[in-house]
Amino acid sequence: MEGENICYKYDDGGSFALQDVALRIKEGEFVAILGGNGSGKSTMVKHLNALLRLQYGELRVAQINVRNEEEIWRLRRLCGMVFQNPDHQFVSAVVEEDIAFGLENYEVPRDEIPARVRSALAMVEMDGGYEKRALHTLSGGQKQRIALAGVLALEPEIIIFDEATAMLDPGGRQEVVTIMHKLHRAGKTIIAITHYVEEAVAADQIILLHRGRILACGRPRAILTDRDLMRAAELIPPLPVRLYYDLQQAGVHLNRCPLTEEELVEAVCQLRSKI
Amino acid sequence: MSIKVENLSFSYLQSTGERVEALTNVSFSLEAGAFVGVMGPVGSGKTTLIQLLAGLRVPTSGRIYINGADINGRGYDRNRLRQTVGIVFQEPEHQLFAPTVEKDVAFGLKYSGLDPQEVTARVRWALATMGFDYDKIRHQSPLALSGGEKRRVAIAGVIVTKPQVLILDEPIAGLDPSGRDNFLRFLTQMNQAGTIIILVSHNMEALADYTRHLLVLERGRLVDSGPTREVFIRLKQRTTGFHGETGAQRIATRLAGCGLAHPAAVVTYADLLSALKQELTGGGRG
Numbered sequence: 001m002e003g004e005n006i007c008y009k010y011d012d013g014g015s016f017a018l019q020d021v022a023l024r025i026k027e028g029e030f031v032a033i034l035g036g037n038g039s040g041k042s043t044m045v046k047h048l049n050a051l052l053r054l055q056y057g058e059l060r061v062a063q064i065n066v067r068n069e070e071e072i073w074r075l076r077r078l079c080g081m082v083f084q085n086p087d088h089q090f091v092s093a094v095v096e097e098d099i100a101f102g103l104e105n106y107e108v109p110r111d112e113i114p115a116r117v118r119s120a121l122a123m124v125e126m127d128g129g130y131e132k133r134a135l136h137t138l139s140g141g142q143k144q145r146i147a148l149a150g151v152l153a154l155e156p157e158i159i160i161f162d163e164a165t166a167m168l169d170p171g172g173r174q175e176v177v178t179i180m181h182k183l184h185r186a187g188k189t190i191i192a193i194t195h196y197v198e199e200a201v202a203a204d205q206i207i208l209l210h211r212g213r214i215l216a217c218g219r220p221r222a223i224l225t226d227r228d229l230m231r232a233a234e235l236i237p238p239l240p241v242r243l244y245y246d247l248q249q250a251g252v253h254l255n256r257c258p259l260t261e262e263e264l265v266e267a268v269c270q271l272r273s274k275i
Numbered sequence: 276m277s278i279k280v281e282n283l284s285f286s287y288l289q290s291t292g293e294r295v296e297a298l299t300n301v302s303f304s305l306e307a308g309a310f311v312g313v314m315g316p317v318g319s320g321k322t323t324l325i326q327l328l329a330g331l332r333v334p335t336s337g338r339i340y341i342n343g344a345d346i347n348g349r350g351y352d353r354n355r356l357r358q359t360v361g362i363v364f365q366e367p368e369h370q371l372f373a374p375t376v377e378k379d380v381a382f383g384l385k386y387s388g389l390d391p392q393e394v395t396a397r398v399r400w401a402l403a404t405m406g407f408d409y410d411k412i413r414h415q416s417p418l419a420l421s422g423g424e425k426r427r428v429a430i431a432g433v434i435v436t437k438p439q440v441l442i443l444d445e446p447i448a449g450l451d452p453s454g455r456d457n458f459l460r461f462l463t464q465m466n467q468a469g470t471i472i473i474l475v476s477h478n479m480e481a482l483a484d485y486t487r488h489l490l491v492l493e494r495g496r497l498v499d500s501g502p503t504r505e506v507f508i509r510l511k512q513r514t515t516g517f518h519g520e521t522g523a524q525r526i527a528t529r530l531a532g533c534g535l536a537h538p539a540a541v542v543t544y545a546d547l548l549s550a551l552k553q554e555l556t557g558g559g560r561g
């Protein structure tokens with residue numbers, strides 16, 4: 001994906017929701033998009049599959065110019081999207097019917113549909129008995145995985161998660177994050193908007209948005225351990241980073257700023273062994 | 276202000292003819308000034324419980340007393356209940372409807388009998404409380420705001436009536452971290468001013484840092500309740516079923532491997548920070 005000078009203004013007469021945004025996302029990358037409410041995260045990703053039409057600037061996704069009307073359906077199939085509330089994404093009451101819906105819309109031959117549904121369910125680890133289940137009997141994490149399976153059945157190359165973990169309990173959130181990483185390892189390009197900064201730690205790249213502009217992009221360590229940058233984006237760093245700075249203030253100096261819980265434990269144990 | 280719940284059960288018939296027990300024999304009581312968290316997996320009965328408390332559903336059996344009066348009893352004034360109990364549903368932004376933010380927030384005061392100046396003052400207060408500049412936002416269409424902003428406008432529309440009990444179903448999902456903290460601090464202020472707060476959330480840090488009492492639901496049953504800290508410590512020790520722990524608890528357990536004393540006493544971020552300060556400055560050894 002390559003974009004330059006992307007600007008977007010909603011037709012309510014307000015200010016620009018996106019201003020001069022440039023992005024470069026490589027095939028197979030895991031990109032986390034962070035930013036406060038109203039920073040333009042959703043507006044930005046909705047351009048990637050032309051849910052929002054480009055007003056200014058240039059954007060190509062997998063060599064497709066998003067302005068090209070004739071390519072829109074191919075683009076949307078290539079670039080699947082999972083939203084915050086799984087219940088809003090279902091069109092049917094039964095698991096397999098819901099997953100088949102998208103395939104029918106795209107006129108996938110009828111005899112291919114059952115196999116595609118089964119393989120999508122396997123990818124989200126919900127094969128084996130869930131096909132006929134009523135959606136309302138599933139847990140939050142399971143529902144979100146079914147919503148994802150509906151997207152995966154169309155065999156997209158790029159999967160966008162727009163705060164797909166925000167409504168889930170801790171167990172459900174973990175389920176969805178695990179599947180995201182599995183899809184990434186399988187070669188899919190993953191773009192995840194999240195308010196849980198911990199979910200961005202393992203990304204290849206973080207894009208930090210603030211008031212419609214890109215404040216920074218780069219490796220998670222460079223972004224998430226930069227306290228001033230995080231403050232400027234009105235975000236709170238991950239727990240190990242906060243702890244590092246708070247301990248520093250109390251005169252306790254860990255050897256480096258830890259990004260993950262593993263690194264924190266290691267740094268604390270190391271320091272402790274010296275006391 | 277007090278709330279007493281006795282043997283509350285709620286079940287319903289599915290289209291298949293199967294009876295679903297959404298809530299079974301739940302009892303607890305809350306006193307004035309309570310700040311209560313409700314946790315449990317999706318489908319554990321949390322939403323059913325708060326719908327019953329707000330009088331939006333009638334229990335299959337059991338009683339709810341607010342200030343000693345049975346809210347489902349004959350002759351109970353439902354209007355009084357609506358003025359006493361404010362409820363913020365999941366994704367309240369879907370309830371926005373008015374052409375301007377100001378009109379949307381003021382709607383809840385339509386039948387309050389307040390004069391227009393008071394209404395304006397209340398709307399200004401509610402919007403300012405939710406972090407908005409009243410003069411900037413009042414004429415905007417609520418539908419043109421971002422997701423998080425819509426959420427805050429919708430909540431302003433509930434608090435504008437100054438309810439004595441404020442129930443919130445997963446209000447912080449989708450709010451950014453600073454919006455989340457501001458909102459939770461605001462709930463604390465409301466609580467200090469005497470409002471009972473009932474907060475349903477999946478966010479363990481929010482529950483650990485802000486609530487004083489916790490109710491844990493699982494499969495429609497109240498499986499634990501008590502002071503927040505004690506419940507978190509017990510939840511950590513559970514081997515089956517719902518498992519909730521804070522990041523600080525998880526890290527403290529791992530640090531026990533290199534000799535952190537009393538890891539089980541760490542529940543919040545502040546606990547973890549002070550335990551580590553003690554350990555690493557040698558302060559705990561004098």
